[in-house]
Amino acid sequence: MQENPAATGRGHIAWTLTMLTACAMLAFAANSLLARLALRTTPIDAATFTAVRLGAGALTLLCIVRIQGAALAFTPTGWLSAALLFIYAAAFSFAYRDISTGAGALILFSAAQLTMISYGLMKGERASAWGMLIACTGMAVFLAPSAGMDALPLFAAMLMATAGFAWGGFSLLAKSGGAPIVNTAASFICTVPLAAALLLVQGGQLRFDGTGAIWALLSGSVTSALGYAIWYWVRVRLTAISAGAVQLSVPVISALLGVLLLGETLTLKSAVSALAVLGGIAWVTLTARP
Template sequence: MESTNAGNGAERTYRPGRASALVVLLTSLAMVAFAANSLLTRAAFQMTSIDAASFTAIRVISGALTLLVILLLQGGNARYTKTRWWSGILLFTYVAAFTLAYRNISTGAGALVLFASAQLLMISYGYYKGERTSVLGLLVALGGMAVFLVPSASAPSLSATALMAVAGLAWGGFSLLGRSSDSPIANTAGSFLWAVPFVLVLMLIQRENLSVDWMGAAYALLSGSLASAIGYVIWYWVRVRMTAISAGAVQLSVPVLSAALGVLILGEDISLESSLSALAVLGGVTWVTLTAKAGKHRQPTVTIDEALQRNR
């Protein structure tokens, strides 16, 4: 798989198992941070009066400022390139659709649809570029998702599911654009900064429907600055200190953690059928991830571990 230049240097210095206790701790914190994005967004719409446009704007702007401060402290610069402009559009699309979807979908269901959509796009792109993996594993994942989305009392609404799928596709595209990054924090900061004008336009369009309270703003601020920006910085550090397979597999915990947090903190329900179908999706994606092989004379493309390494 592809690695950043900084990552290659770190991988020559660190080996899997070294400082394992610290790596495990920080990896767990990073995964909780990513799951917290789903929890904070869902909680904002359940417990506060904030609207989706305001939440999106606060999350993106606070994330941009936090990453910019971190970057400046490191002596780096945010990059304003054509690729970053497209990344900014995809980042805005992801955050906006993600936020809109969580008005009407549970924490765990939203994370699962987001995760599956992003992975299916990247897996499809990998096939296009010559990668090969287990077709059976892919069918298991698709079958599990189909069962999960079959209309029922526990199934998420179609509109919310469609919005979260759009968010997942945008996230997958954002990940693919960042695959050649040699400075993930700099490029991510640049992408967040490019997304700021779009959220301001969104707020202008929705100016008559804006509604912000202190608690809703606090949730959005935590989502942008802590769960997103700080979460990514932690992930970049641990990513180069673990194997690619481990990095990919550990991210499968995010939908599970999101669902668990939704149940424990927001009192959401998960049916047995939904739980089993969700496990089928995660199991299928695991199967696909562990059996993926690059095609001959092709450059390997983004795998699951790069979805969070390169962007978000």
């Protein structure tokens, strides 16, 4: 029986797309793991981790852009994008000093998605109000204390929510046009002076550590820069709904990595409320209409 070359080609493309999508989601989840690993198990401070991560990401993306033969452009929108990227990276690092891998990823992801959903609603899009209600209720339960357990550190949770709002804004600007890799490279490069300013502000609180710097380098060059490059290739080949839905896996992967590799705990209450948050966001994403 003769094989259909067209069907074989489509099957190969679908398999490649699935594998690269999984790699991108694993990279996004690994960002949380690497930050928590560095800030929990090494003496490195959050500002140094942020600066090394952004610097490594900028250098890696610059190399990718040069290999592609593209030209960088620095615009006012690009500087705004860089400011949001810096706020995300700095708040992300400072939050992970006091919050678990899975909890941080859930708050980050939820804030980012709710930012983009809210923007869509303001632009006239429509989605399920029940989905929004379930997501918000699930987040409230997730953050609240339970019997015998304290609530999540409020300041860390607020920092991570700020990181999520900034990441949502950065993502919205990235959709405004132009080549995504080139725009992201320019944004990363523009964050370098902001990261240097953060180091100056932190002053005597800086603590450099070789192992922590390695985790930051991996976070910046591999799970951020290369992860974004893979995701942008995948993103243009997925529907908007698929792209939104597949990202629901990131907090789940992050939580599992935290439990398996860092010995973090996951209570039944946290698991159920997290699923409610993700389910509500999925409902909103799947019912969104222009």
